Amino acid sequence: MDTIQYLKAQKAKLEAEMQWMDKDFSFDTEEGRRYAEALLKLVLIHMQIEEKEKNRAAK
Template sequence: MENMQELLARKKGVVAAMQMMDRNAHFDSEEGRVYAQTLVKLVTIEMQIEAQEKEKIAR
């Protein structure tokens, strides 16, 4: 599992990439699919960050 700093760096990179994309692109276009995949990556990273925070609190 990645550490918190690595996850935050990945999140920052994904957010920067998403800002350059067209968020209004249709999902049936290539750009829309790439945006949706990037959004999934962002959510996954955020879930990993939350899991690590909860684990830290539980200790």
């Protein structure tokens, strides 16, 4: 599987998980920490996708 496709699949999975999570959790709770962790992973994956697409376009 292509790296970009893999990252996009991971992104879609995280977005789906975050949809059922309550966005109003306090970060002091376990649910809030899981939401923040998922959001961080989502941002990092998005950055990796952008980087790889830029590298691919530069070639």
